[in-house]
Amino acid sequence: MEQTSNTMPSSYMRICCPCHFGLESVLKFELVRLGAADIAAADGRVCFSGDWTMLAAANIELTVAERVLIELGSFSVKAQHGKTAFDPLFDGVMHLPLEHFIGVNDAFPVKGSSLNSALHSVPACQAIVKKAAVKRLQKAYRTTTLPETGAVHQLQFQIRNDFCTVYLDTSGMPLHKRGWRQLAGTAPIRETLAAGILDLSRVRPQTQLCDPFCGSGTFLIEGAARAMHIAPGLHRRFASERWEAMPKSAWFDAREAARAKIKRDVEFRAVGYDIDPQAVEIARENAKKAGVSEKISVLQADIRDFQASPEQLIVCNPPYGERLLDVEAARALYKTMGTVFPKENAVSVISPDQTFEQCFGRKAVKRRKLYNGMLQCNLYQYWK
Ligand SMILES: C[S@@+](CC[C@H](N)C(=O)[O-])C[C@H]1O[C@@H](n2cnc3c(N)ncnc32)[C@H](O)[C@@H]1O
Structure with missing residues (x-):
């Protein structure tokens, strides 16, 4: 299957929000009200297109989304021609426009999950994704050192049925943390x-x-x-507020x-x-x-x-x-x-x-x- 990737951070991006199973239709209508484009609901997530201001608005205003993720791209990770499935994973990540979002000093930890796929070892996939991201950024910035001392850009991969999608988490702390619940009872609902x-x-x-x-x-x-x-996010901060790539005006306008x-x-x-x-x-x-x-x-x-x-x-x-x-x-x-x-x-x-x-x-x-x-x-x- 062909590789797809987000290439222009200044224009529209594909954005995905995971949510509780059963709340997809609620999330979809919240996105319609926000003015998001090309909304598509799947099990436990709703994806849409939007610019930086829409991304900030999604973080601040959505009440049922767990996170707001930028979909960086997706590609097949099926083993082919005698090679292991790690090769397409490495190549797929190498083709993602990571430098459009991640600066030369920024941190980019990796986490992910895998289901029904040949690549079932999550730690092994994590290591490959990290290695490919390092290589891509070193090449883009013409450097061999990436200090990772700057803003956190959490990379997330999701492998399902030998198909991998890579996301950047823009929220940081999950969105159910509104900032007002310092104290909880015995069995609080999210x-x-x-x-x-x-x-x-x-x-x-x-x-x-x-x-x-x-x-x-x-x-x-x-x-x-x-x-x-x-809006539930008016009392809190988000990881991508520290990103150089994200215009400060997007946060100001959305707030x-x-x-x-x-x-x-x-x-x-x-x-x-x-x-x-x-x-x-x-x-x-x-x-x-x-x-x-x-x-x-x-x-x-x-x-x-x-x-x-x-x-x-x-x-x-x-x-x-x-x-x-x-x-x-x-x-x-x-x-x-x-x-x-x-x-x-x-x-x-x-x-x-x-x-x-x-x-x-x-x-x-x-x-x-x-x-x-x-x-x-x-x-x-x-x-x-
Ligand atoms: C599952 S918790 C509710 C959590 C709540 N929705 C929240 O988000 O924090 C159930 C609550 O029922 C209360 N409870 C238990 N027995 C009760 C009773 N007989 N009458 C009134 N409240 C009771 C418990 O003290 C507990 O706070």
């Missing part, structure tokens, strides 16, 4: 997964949200940010555009409950750090005493019986939820328990497969 669930639950600027198992407050805080259009979208004057309110007083403190603290505490109240309460008003949208991840409680105790909680959640309320619950609907006592209107880490779950949804 911010990106919470954001996806809130999107699928149709959180709007006028939503009245309620999480009766709020833990560190992830749904409440992500919900408030969504309702007020506060300005994101700030202009914020709407503080919305009806949205969120209330959270948790049986653990420490979790209540943590959720309040996190809401303050995220700058949304005026929209959120958190109280200590047992699910058995739960009451909701009809306009409230209930979204939660109750204990699964894995890290918190045992399976029987978790099922007893699902049963209690079935009795205390009023039938008039819209409800979204994420759980890996296949018997959830049985315990809860109601069949979901929509059941959507989602992964919480490695754990296969369902989002059980009940409309008003």
